[in-house]
Amino acid sequence: MTFTHFIFGNLSFSALPENAIAWGGALTVIFGAVIVLALITFFNAWTWLWREWLTSLDPKRIGVMYILVSVVMFVRGLFDVGLMRVQQATSVGDAHGILTATHFQEIFSAHGSIMIFFVAMGFMFGIVNLVLPLQIGARDVAFPFLNSASFWLFCAGAALINLSLIVGDFSTAGWLSYPPLSELAYSPTSGVDYWIWSLQIAGIGSLLSGVNFLATIVKMRAKGMSYMKMPMFAWTVFGAMTLVVFAFPVLTVTLALLSLDRTLGMHFFTAAGGGNMMMYVNLIWAWGHPEVYILILPAFGIFSEVVSTFSGKKLAGYASMVYAIWAIVFLSWLVWLHHFFTMGAGADVNAFFGIMTAVIAIPTGVKIFNWLFTMYRGRIRFTSPMLWFMGFVVLFTLGGVAGVVLSEPVADYQLHNSLFLVAHFHTMIVSGVLFGYFAGVTYWFPKVTGFHLNERWGIRAFWLWLVGFILAFGPLYILGFMGATRRLDHYDPSMGWQGLFIVAAVGAFLIMLGFLCQIIQLVVSIRDRKLNPDTTGDPWYGRTLEWSMRSPAPEYNFAVLPEVTERDEFWVMKQAGTAHAAAPIYEDIAVPRNSGAGILIGAFAVVIGFGIIWHIWWLMIVGLIGVAACIIVRTFDEDTERVISASEVARIETMKTI
């Protein structure tokens, strides 16, 4: 090994981007970063940013940061959508569109990985951080520092995936990198390694968050809040975090084994050496199928809160909702094989997994009916969260029915890997998961910031998303039946597909306009924040504990810890006229001190990942020592709490809003 190789590993100038579009991506990332850094410096905001945000252990702050990172990653995911849709609408016959085949593959691989790991997961953990402690009457999560470390590991993964735009390339092996394509023999560049390590690092963050929130729910509920008195969102988070805790270790193992194959020449999934590539597919889906329920369950929880609040009624069938959640949690472990019926596991195995997959529609159907029964004879307010719900309930049901079609192994042999499948899972993830999170952000925004999101722009965004979604994915169902496969960068005009692809591109464009409306909504809302403040802390006439304190919720959440006697405690208190007791007696409250160790752990994690990706072993060791040092120093620190005095609490509680 030469000295240069020791210092730089596999890194060389050939790792820089090769064509104009790739350079465009790289320069966007670089300029974006430079502009953000320059703005922070210009406004002299570094100290403020460090003290108030980057080192904060307040779950509400961490939640906001999660959502901001997700929005940034969402922009990148949407750029990928634009490129793919233009390519598929124009690359017909003699025309070859705007992308090379390799670049097209990089883009669909990046789109899937980013949207699941860095948009949906980030959004989900963001909302859970914001809402869960407030809903269960807790002042914090179980392990505030661990929460910060999880967030920065998530950021480290996001940083690595963006770094691949500048240095090296990204995986061309799809969002789940099946071997043997993802093995060194067929993907010799750093692309798959970037995929492995950005997901591995973010995944460990998710795993630790799962442990944290599980402990929060089990150990930190308010006095008197037995499980069956928890708000429905807390229940769905309980289910989702149970899945995180059992599913993510499998992802960790799978990614590690693939990495061992690629880096140390092992033979877990290789074609030669006795490896078994179908084992990879089994392992990754043993994580992957629970993962989709990890994303959708909290969205179900959000809709349960939204529907109940805006219908002015208690949630119909509370107990059946709870049983449905746990039925879904259980069944989600018994369906993974439906992702590869064509593996040839035999008729009996396929039949079992097909039936289990169809069965999972039952608890989901229970939930749909309960939401509709909640609306029935309610006094419904058609706010934008409610609109997102109604868009969801129609599209999600249709997508679910398409899922039942796919659950039949016989039909699946035809529809496998077709655009029908792509249309199906986008219906579940976009109109299910994303619509839910949009509803949640709109619903809880006043609680976090103290002012409302602009409703007019919210409604515009909703309609553009809804119409755009139908136009973008309706044609894909049809194209799937016509035989169009997924991941297609070019086709013959005689197939007669181009018209539908153009419609899909128009739909994608409308979705982007919808997203633009949401950005405008945010800007307008911040500009007009004095015009639409939330002065009461209970802007929607809500039912659960998070509406019982002032908005924005103070750092310690509850000045006086609540005691719960009923489901929908706050609603019951309002009915009984005991909601806002006069002049309570305040006491000193301990909150966690800020810590810079979380962001350092994230930074060292990037160093570890970069070192392994480029085989720069000394750098990897530096990163490992860094992480270990941060953890050890942190555990030696026994002065981790700060006390807010009773008089300070009283001052904050009686302060005027905005």
Next chain:
Amino acid sequence: MTQYKPEEIAADSKSVFGFFTYLMTDLVLFAALFATYAVLHSGVFGGPTSEEIFNAPFALLETVILLASSFSCGLSLLAARRGNSRGVLASLAITFVLGAVFVVLELSEFARLAASGVGPGVSAFLSSYFTLVGTHGLHIIIGLVWMTALGISIYARGLTRGNMRKLALLSLFWHFLDIIWIFIFTIVYLSGIIL
């Protein structure tokens, strides 16, 4: 015995629950590795089989050493209950030495195999063997680092509330690794020689 405030007890039960949940995630991690090993056990690809390379008495020696370290780890907890910080340090030191000997033995076995051309890159079976056993060894090494840090902390600050809690968690971790090793001994070494 010191009397603890209710909020301290609540904090402890939170830590124990959280750490136990983490151990369950680690258990799933090992389960996935065991499953991988079971699938790939026959994937020898012309290379040596488990029967040819495993050394039962050596594995038994490793087992005895690790079990002994679990015993001394338990003694440290008993000493901590009595508030005997020197006893805690002494039994932690014994645990550390036994753990370190275990790691050295394991590494020497890996080195012996690699020297005779039986490395993890030879076949799928060997990849899964080295990864499963190596992951356990890595956990032991992390445990040793933790033990060192905790030992220093106990030496410097005595049996504070925080150190007591960490000692309880460390012993959970150490016993957990013992249980995993029992499975490795049974499934990898014993079954690998008999079957």
